[in-house]
Amino acid sequence: MALKKVKGNFERMFDKNLTDLVRGIRNNKDNEAKYIAQCMEEIKVELRQDNIAVKANAVAKLTYLQMLGYDISWAIFNIIEVMSSNKFTYKRIGYLAASQSFHADSELLMLTTNMIRKDLNAQNQYEAGLALSGLSCFISHDLARDLANDIMTLMSSTKPYLRMKAVLMMYKVFLRYPEALRPAFPKLKEKLEDPDPGVQSAAVNVVCELARKNPKNYLSLAPVFFKLMTTSTNNWMLIKIIKLFGALTPLEPRLGKKLIEPLTNLIHSTSAMSLLYECINTVIAVLISISSGMPGHAASVQLCVQKLRILIEDSDQNLKYLGLLAMSRILKSHPKSVQAHKDLVLACLDDKDESIRLRALGLLYGMVSKKNLMEIVKKLMMHMERAEGTLYRDELLTRMIEICSQNNYQHVVDFEWYVTVLAELTEMETSAKHGAALARQLTEVGARVAAVRGFAARECAALCRRCAGAPPGPASREVLYAAAYVLAEYCQEEAVMRESVSPLLVCAAVGGAHMRARAVCVHAAFKLTAKLLHCYEKRGDLDAAISVVREALAGLRPLLCSEDMEVQERAHNATALLSLLLPRLGATDGDGDLPHVVDGTLVDHEQSNGLEKQTNGENVNGEESHGFSGGLIEELVDLFEGELKPVAPKAQKKVPMPPDLDLNQWLSRDHWSSESSSSEEEADGGAVFAAPQPDPRPTAQFTPEELQMLREARRQEQANNPHYLKDDSPRSYQQEDVPIAEIALEVPLQIQSKRSDKYLISKESSKKTKKEKRSSKKRKSKKDKHSSESDSDDGEESIRRPAVDAGGELPDGAAPSDDEPPPPHDDPHRALDLDLDLPLREEELLTSRIHQYPSPESGLLAKKSKESKKSKSAKKESTEKSVKKKKEKKSKHDKKVDLMLSESTKSYVNEGWLIDDLSKSNEKTATKASDNDKVLIDNHVKSSKTEKNKKSKRDAKEKDSKKKKSSKKDKHETKIGYEEALGISTPSKEVI
């Protein structure tokens, strides 16, 4: 035996060990993959040998290869073999391999259960520690369930090293096996006051992780943590505790008030930057939660901001970054105090570090005001030109749009400036993604701000001409989509319209297949033609009308055979309508020399397009002739009448379902053909196929308050809507200064400055001249149109900006404020949302499980539903009573529980330690409750535990409370039920 062992060792000496493998890989840099494949083969041979040393060596090599990205899951059995060795050396190798390659869904994990249990209970603390470390990486639900008790035992080991590891391990157990949380919690709480600082810190760590996701369940621990915070000197732990308080304060504002003082002291006293930073963070959280109205409140904000300024000014880039991060948190609640440090944030925009620039950008959102918006955007535009790296550029553009458009363009005073900025950004030709964002803005501004429409249309016309002249870049291609729409929809100036028809049609011909704007261009050109014709008709300018129709037809001709189906179709439509019009113009005119002949091909096309012709014919027939086209132009313009309004984001969902619409009903052919359309028969038919079902979607019904609200909303809307007549709305522009169309668009006067700069300059100059203007009475009307443009933007204008249409259209009767319930997401922490203050039940206690597989009755839900059935009859009586009492208690109750706090809670929310007398007395009663009561309590406890179980209980209750109740109310019931149970003894006796 000994000889064999020695022999094995000798053989092993000449095997390749890990060092050899690494060296070999380094020596075979050129054909690494081949070398590793060869080594893999060797390893497979080694794994087949009996000698555990050889196997361990092979597994060690495998671990290294795993790091290089090779799959080693095929060796799981061998790894388990090595883990089960008696020697610590091999165990170490085995557990390392396991922690690197196993995961919760690995096969064969159940083979490890007993081995790990043995290791956990080993004499040597390092063996147990090794098992804990390894297990933490691959624990599964089954392992957690089977080993929870062993790990709990280790939590009270005599060795601090093991206690520490076991405490941390419990968190992983909770995640995989939430049922362990309640029984283990008292012990975990105990460990918060462990004599060993390491264990204490571990326990704090675990509670912090738990509380981060379900803070309300841990409010009762606040006093313990408060004590720890004021006594401990371990910065690591302090940071964790302070972070935890940050999570708790939103739920309990009184806690926040109590925290402010010690935290402020810490801020003043500590020298550790990490601690200082976390303190500031938590103070911020407190300040947010208690809003205002607290003495010294402003002082705390001031202190935080000051300290943060020191951080940001620090030469250490890390502190600078964190300072900005914390600033952005303050910004949300106290924008004023952050705005004071605008200089600092702007300086950070020039930092060489991208992380810092991004953070500063985020802060800008809250920094802008009407006064400085132009300046800031100008700065950002400069960055945009210089920026390298798509990430930063993307962020810049998004932020720029965000700060301008925030709060319904709250800070934009001069929309002409904004449109110019959009146009300039387009000219930078960055990417299609940016183009799409710009296009959205352009459309939105056009739709919402009536005053800027004329200007926007001119800008768009310029853009279209540019695109027609040279092939558009990626951004322009996208923006053209919006530009064509805005131009055609809002343009009122004849000259601009006349000049845009051809460029639009040229645009529709270029750009290739991936340009989605082409079809829109055709449509826009047609729309403009129609509008122009209308103008000419009014004026009686027949020549102009004919020339525009000819021009449009000529432009459309190449598009008739476009490879894009939609372009082709629209071109055909337009051609058909226009060529129908052309002879009319000629006929009414009676002037012989006007060419009547329409291109032969066009006539063919027109004839092939039968449908279009027909509808057009109808239109003509319906009208008596006036103007020179016999009403045809009127008809044409009518096609484009009406304004498109913005639609609210959720409008589609808010459309109420018609009450008589039954989507489940069969659209049976028999039904339709045999029955005539009388409603009676239809109802009969419905009865034949299916019983009429209740409308699955709620229809809108309004209480008087809601109606009041809606009325208020409409009044608001009218106030904001530029289309309601208001004498103060400043839109002098489009009516009066048609002739100056050109000046704003073309080449800037200064060579280096951007077009948008002129707004900034004019703004500044106006500031200087403001005083004299004010003294020299008010400005009289605009004699010089050029100056009127800039004039109208300063002075009064800076306060009185153009009206912006807020919100959007909603179906009648829908309120815009309704929130959607957040979509459910899959999070293991939701299962850990348990009430930890309720007394433990017997069956909850963890026992060491010998069986490997769950027996059917150990399924938690099965057990519960069984029990709930058993006690149902008895419970019914008790619930009836409790419902009656509930009403009495309700009023008292509401005072105690903050509704906001309990909105999302499912279980009893402890009122927190500030009134812990109350909860203590509750606990006392709980302990006083006799064993008989316990069964009933258990029922209630359980019902508060899982959603499903709650339902079963609700079933019983529904008999008393006819209507289905909201979950909020439901929670109250469970809670009250619990309290009732403490007091009532009779029903519980009946249970037994």
Add this chain to the structure above:
Amino acid sequence: MIKAILVFNNHGKPRLSKFYQYFNEDMQQQIIKETFQLVSKRDDNVCNFLEGGSLIGGSDYKLIYRHYATLYFVFCVDSSESELGILDLIQVFVETLDKCFENVCELDLIFHADAAHQVLDELVMGGMVLQTNMNDILCRLQEQNKMQKAEAGISAAPARAVSAVKSMNLPQQLRDMKLPDLPQAIKDLKF
């Protein structure tokens, strides 16, 4: 929670990787690659925090890293960890490695990734910080290594002798005649 700890060199070669959330091997390599690309293009005098890793985590997670000579030490953590705290933790980790290997360099990690893992296991467990006191960690490690040595006993001596001879393997030494390797070989000699 710490989601992953990655150590790689200036060329992106992994030297140590520990994931506290399961990813398969391909994904792990992708994460290392992406992280390397994010981290390596940053100057040394910019801040040590980085947002925007797409593969691991998401918005709640950030990368906190330090760059030592040829190695990057990257921790991927969520918002429950203190940023500056993690920076300190990286420092503790590296200092501990330095104590264990006596002037740690990249080669130590290449040849003794298992030892580095042992250090890490005493520092972080299952994504949570276990121990931050360097002396305690060293003490734990020493005791464990002592156990290992006691187990090996006399039978390990020949094996070690052979590995020492292998390390001296002259042709190989000549082949990779890199200077850093020499002190390594010498160190291997004295056990």
